[in-house]
Amino acid sequence: MSSAHLPECPIPIFTTVASYREWRRKAFDAKQTVGFVATMGALHEGHLALVKRSLAANDLTVLSIFVNPAQFAPHEDLATYPSTLPRDLESLSAMSLQVKVQGSNEPLTRTPSAVFLPTVSEMYPSGISQDVSLQKGTFVEVKGYGHQMEGQSRPTFLRGVATVVTKLFNAVEPTQTYFGQKDIQQALLLRRMTRDMLLSHPSPDKLHIVPTVRDPASSVALSSRNAYLTPREREVAAPVLHAALQIGKSAWQDGASKQDCVRQACALIMDMAEKLNAFDNEEKINVRLDYVEMNDTESFDVLPDNISRVQWDLEGSEREGRPVILSGAMWVGRTRLIDNIILGDTRKLGIIE
Structure with a gap:
């Protein structure tokens, strides 16, 4: 999108890396910190919560909007992914946060400082195809860690995420950056990537x-893809995923084996699927389980079937106190929902309350 066709917005919008870097250099020279929130647009309260975290902790806050072709397989919803740019910019423009600044009695009002809105050609100068076998150029892989959880269901997804976020970090050069727990696997892998690639920003x-x-009424994790849900799908079917994970969490805390925790969670989803798929009228909702699994937060390996919480957290073991990810995905109509619960001390994963 050219600058001439952008919606009016009081926040500076940069569509090229060169124009953004000129702005960023001034922040470096002024010794200002820059917080960064990477998004694909269609902003919701989850995104805005990340922006608020950045406003509270940084002099300047940048949000990117870029729907990344490299993380969509050829059969996935790239062409129909929600696009709400005017509304997104309006939401950002309305944001402000008062913060206390050391050495001043008066609070400082911070607002979002810039939007990075690159084109596909700007982000992929060598071109990009959703078909990995046809891609040319440089890509980033997280070897040995990306085949579990979302990587099992979407084999090219995490490669695409690692590639685009590396590009965004190189362009934006954030002091600090913020990701949501809903995408816990990619957040932890990106942190590992910053370490492995010796990145300084961040x-x-x-x-x-x-x-x-979460939605306060249904506890459904907020997602841009929730816009695909019909009102009945949102009210009746979507809450089942989080409810199933809660059942798995309770079983784990009560001493059940990993296998039994997953079985109980899956049973709730499959029971609901059977009921909703049985209707032959407008009440029918196609519900399908993708997966429920429990994974190590360090290796992302699937936990052994027979292990329990007490055995996992055995005193003196190398994994003592290490949290576990209980995650799941399900289809509601044409919408794929994901969610997770951390079993254990979330602070050990750097999750900030």
């Missing part, structure tokens, strides 16, 4: 994970 300790923001 450094691993400056990549923050913020708790999932």
